[in-house]
Amino acid sequence: MEMPVPDAAVVADKARLVTRLAEVLPRDAVIHDPAQLRAYECDALTAYKCPPLAVVLPATTEEVADVLRICHAAGVPVVPRGSGTSLAGGALPTADSVILGVARLTDVLDVSYPDRIIRVQAGRTNLSVTGAVEEDGWFYAPDPSSQLACAIAGNVAMNSGGAHCLKYGVTTNNLLGVTMVLMDGTVVELGGGHMDAGGLDLLGVVCGSEGQLGVVTEATLRILPKPEGARPVLMGFDSNEVAGACVSDIIKAGVLPVAIEFMDRPCIRATEAFAKAGYPDCEALLIVEVEGSPAEIDEQLGVILQIARRHDPVELRESQSAEESARIWLGRKSAFGAMGQINDYMCLDGTIPVSELPRVLGRIREMSEGYGLEVANVFHAGDGNMHPLILFDANTPGDLEKCEALGADILRLCVEVGGCLTGEHGVGVEKRDLMGDQFTPEDMEAQMRVKDVFDPSWLLNPAKVFPLPVSEARRMAAE
Amino acid sequence: MIRPESEGDLAAAVREATGPLRVQGGGTRGAATGPGGGLSVAGLMGISLYEPGALTVVAAAGTPVADLEAALAAENQRLAFEPMDHRALMGTEGTPTIGGVVAMNVSGPRRVQVGACRDFLLGVRFVDGTGTVVKNGGRVMKNVTGYDLVKLLAGSRGTLGVLTEVAFKVLPDVAATATLRLDGLDVGTAVAAMSAALGSPFEVTGAAHLPGDGATLLRLEGFESSVAYRAEQLTRRLARYGTAATVEEAGLWRGIRDAEAFAGTDEDVWRLSVRPSAAPDVAARLSGARLLLDWGGGLIWAGVAPGTDLRARLEGIAGHATLVRAAPETHARLGTLPPEAPAVAALSRGLRAKFDPRGLFSPAAVDA
Numbered sequence: 001m002e003m004p005v006p007d008a009a010v011v012a013d014k015a016r017l018v019t020r021l022a023e024v025l026p027r028d029a030v031i032h033d034p035a036q037l038r039a040y041e042c043d044a045l046t047a048y049k050c051p052p053l054a055v056v057l058p059a060t061t062e063e064v065a066d067v068l069r070i071c072h073a074a075g076v077p078v079v080p081r082g083s084g085t086s087l088a089g090g091a092l093p094t095a096d097s098v099i100l101g102v103a104r105l106t107d108v109l110d111v112s113y114p115d116r117i118i119r120v121q122a123g124r125t126n127l128s129v130t131g132a133v134e135e136d137g138w139f140y141a142p143d144p145s146s147q148l149a150c151a152i153a154g155n156v157a158m159n160s161g162g163a164h165c166l167k168y169g170v171t172t173n174n175l176l177g178v179t180m181v182l183m184d185g186t187v188v189e190l191g192g193g194h195m196d197a198g199g200l201d202l203l204g205v206v207c208g209s210e211g212q213l214g215v216v217t218e219a220t221l222r223i224l225p226k227p228e229g230a231r232p233v234l235m236g237f238d239s240n241e242v243a244g245a246c247v248s249d250i251i252k253a254g255v256l257p258v259a260i261e262f263m264d265r266p267c268i269r270a271t272e273a274f275a276k277a278g279y280p281d282c283e284a285l286l287i288v289e290v291e292g293s294p295a296e297i298d299e300q301l302g303v304i305l306q307i308a309r310r311h312d313p314v315e316l317r318e319s320q321s322a323e324e325s326a327r328i329w330l331g332r333k334s335a336f337g338a339m340g341q342i343n344d345y346m347c348l349d350g351t352i353p354v355s356e357l358p359r360v361l362g363r364i365r366e367m368s369e370g371y372g373l374e375v376a377n378v379f380h381a382g383d384g385n386m387h388p389l390i391l392f393d394a395n396t397p398g399d400l401e402k403c404e405a406l407g408a409d410i411l412r413l414c415v416e417v418g419g420c421l422t423g424e425h426g427v428g429v430e431k432r433d434l435m436g437d438q439f440t441p442e443d444m445e446a447q448m449r450v451k452d453v454f455d456p457s458w459l460l461n462p463a464k465v466f467p468l469p470v471s472e473a474r475r476m477a478a479e
Numbered sequence: 480m481i482r483p484e485s486e487g488d489l490a491a492a493v494r495e496a497t498g499p500l501r502v503q504g505g506g507t508r509g510a511a512t513g514p515g516g517g518l519s520v521a522g523l524m525g526i527s528l529y530e531p532g533a534l535t536v537v538a539a540a541g542t543p544v545a546d547l548e549a550a551l552a553a554e555n556q557r558l559a560f561e562p563m564d565h566r567a568l569m570g571t572e573g574t575p576t577i578g579g580v581v582a583m584n585v586s587g588p589r590r591v592q593v594g595a596c597r598d599f600l601l602g603v604r605f606v607d608g609t610g611t612v613v614k615n616g617g618r619v620m621k622n623v624t625g626y627d628l629v630k631l632l633a634g635s636r637g638t639l640g641v642l643t644e645v646a647f648k649v650l651p652d653v654a655a656t657a658t659l660r661l662d663g664l665d666v667g668t669a670v671a672a673m674s675a676a677l678g679s680p681f682e683v684t685g686a687a688h689l690p691g692d693g694a695t696l697l698r699l700e701g702f703e704s705s706v707a708y709r710a711e712q713l714t715r716r717l718a719r720y721g722t723a724a725t726v727e728e729a730g731l732w733r734g735i736r737d738a739e740a741f742a743g744t745d746e747d748v749w750r751l752s753v754r755p756s757a758a759p760d761v762a763a764r765l766s767g768a769r770l771l772l773d774w775g776g777g778l779i780w781a782g783v784a785p786g787t788d789l790r791a792r793l794e795g796i797a798g799h800a801t802l803v804r805a806a807p808e809t810h811a812r813l814g815t816l817p818p819e820a821p822a823v824a825a826l827s828r829g830l831r832a833k834f835d836p837r838g839l840f841s842p843a844a845v846d847a
Binding site for chain 1: 530531532533534535554555584586590591594595597598607611612613614615617618619620621622623624625626627628629630631633634635638639650651652653654670671674677678679680701702704705708752753754755756774777778797798799800801816817819820822823826827829830831833834
């Protein structure tokens with residue numbers, strides 16, 4: 001993976017830049033000491049590291065605007081950073097860039113239950129948005145695995161999803177407005193407490209733009225009343241094909257579960273050894289969760305269990321208590337941790353049409369054998385968002401490269417069957433060089449035109465999303 | 480009127496255009512403005528992919544909405560965002576197309592619970608103003624690969640390009656529906672009652688108030704026993720607003736969806752999008768206007784005397800007002816779309832200039 005050569009003039013002028021930033025920010029909000037900068041050298045994609053030129057931690061929209069104005073005038077690239085939990089390297093710095101962290105923007109600005117919205121500063125964590133309203137019986141629906149740590153700013157940048165988006169949608173479906181600062185310091189308001197755009201849906205294209213169009217400082221989010229209850233059921237099958245067919249039949253039957261999670265045998269075994277959730281040792285496992293009153297849950301699960309029985313499950317376990325529900329979810333929620341205990345792993349995020357599940361799982365197994373690297377699969381089956389985990393050993397020379405090659409092959413397979421490279425993690429640097437496998441040059445040109453309008457100087461997070469040769473002319477022209 | 484039969488021919492027609500184009504699907508939404516040679520998308524027809532087990536359908540932009548809905552109904556599924564049919568309101572004839580629905584981001588009463596057209600749109604193909612075919616999104620439900628031009632195209636009124644293909648997430652149809660009616664509430668109380676209903680866990684999929692009839696309507700959908708249970712619970716929860724009665728369904732929500740109350744009148748019709756809690760203030764400022772509140776008060780249809788500048792009466796109210804039906808002179812004088820703040824307007828203008836450098840699609844909007 002390559003990054004652009006740092007601009008030597010910008011690096012040489014660091015002292016002057018730091019002085020200027022210190023003029024508009026409190027003393028402790030500008031970090032430039034090399035040792036302290038190390039904390040920002042990477043995000044959750046730890047394979048790639050590079051300390052930035054400086055880090056700023058503004059606490060208001062005005063401070064963000066001041067910082068961007070200074071960097072814009074000096075031609076310094078800016079990399080926005082939420083909580084640094086990106087698995088795609090979305091917040092990976094270059095040596096000539098300033099990291100703009102939103103960690104000090106954490107306030108709740110407005111809660112309106114009649115309007116079913118909350119307005120927060122964008123550095124607030126995902127889970128603490130729900131935390132602000134849950135005592136009154138409300139919640140914020142998108143629930144990425146990192147929700148304890150990840151910031152709304154990052155969720156907006158990556159259009160984050162989670163396990164429950166089959167019913168509730170992803171970030172873009174739950175975002176009604178933002179305050180955003182453009183690279184030249186202009187503050188814009190998009191959307192608000194109302195439910196649609198009056199003109200072009202700029203909010204729609206800002207969400208998921210990976211911090212390349214502007215820095216989001218505030219967000220208006222849709223909140224929902226908590227359901228009366230929820231209950232999962234666990235099903236085990238002796239083949240991936242049968243489990244896949246069961247998912248399809250459930251969806252066709254007119255039941256809309258809030259979540260359908262899928263784990264294959266390598267994942268089940270690793271998870272069981274780690275979390276001891278009492279999962280059966282089978283080829284494929286599904287966790288299906290439905291919501292409603294106890295009677296409504298009974299009715300929905302009745303339909304689901306009837307379908308499951310038609311597919312000869314080796315295990316069928318309906319939760320009878322909150323404790324059992326927690327145990328059913330325990331393994332799934334520990335899956336990544338369990339993998340991390342076995343080995344280093346790389347987590348992919350391609351999405352495929354649900355109907356292609358069995359075929360894709362079969363092909364992944366063949367590829368895995370071909371490369372000699374184990375792959376465990378855990379994913380959101382209801383919406384086809386896969387998370388193949390490739391196990392490798394970072395200390396074995398060549399293993400990371402082999403793992404990346406296998407990962408690229410798997411993602412190309414996702415595209416080939418009608419899916420995409422990334423369902424919820426974002427492109428960042430990780431999938432950047434595969435964009436040409438999904439998009440024609442014209443498709444990418446159309447996307448880059450949007451950045452030309454929002455950030456004509458191509459200074460905001462410029463080395464992400466588009467393959468470097470594809471964006472080179474624009475980045476060079478702007479310099 | 481040019482009527483290409485394929486995406487390639489449509490792209491060629493755009494490339495060869497020498498002046499503004501008046502792009503149209505079924506021509507039922509009365510949204511076209513300005514002159515220009517006609518370009519019909521109605522020749523691009525047909526469902527190219529439908530997988531009920533994956534809740535996914537892909538169709539050419541000129542496919543009639545009715546054809547798509549019939550194909551979904553055969554599998555007991557539907558377009559959950561409940562697209563409005565503009566014909567009664569606009570006094571138009573013709574066949575509404577799915578491309579027109581997307582170009583206008585047309586969403587009905589269920590939007591308040593499940594989301595708008597743009598929320599169910601998974602992918603698009605379109606021809607931009609240079610005649611280049613662009614695809615974005617795809618046919619899968621979760622996709623964050625590259626920028627989301629799908630959302631940008633939804634509701635763009637044809638100003639960024641001509642849609643040729645659209646892909647949707649669809650949802651199961653429901654077994655049962657019930658509508659509760661509260662009578663005699665003023666707008667403020669009605670909005671409070673609707674907010675209480677939408678703030679309950681009972682998944683209200685329609686919340687409308689008809690000030691003229693004094694009726695406040697709430698819709699529940701799902702399995703039969705579930706709907707019965709929710710209706711009972713909701714009635715109890717809303718007791719302080721009156722006794723909710725269960726009413727006959729027939730055509731009720733379609734009438735609200737299509738703003739039928741304004742069909743055939745000589746009023747100008749405006750569409751307002753506001754925070755529901757602002758609705759009572761809006762209603763007070765628009766006294767004399769005929770109103771219909773949908774989306775729990777977040778969507779307000781207003782019928783006013785021809786030529787009225789309704790926006791002038793809404794100063795300081797967050798949200799926006801679109802002129803939907805009026806004389807061409809009124810559209811020209813007041814503007815169809817709400818004015819944008821200067822910085823936002825500059826971004827919109829910049830995008831239109833990039834996607835349509837020759838100005839073929841602006842100011843002419845799509846006549847869907």
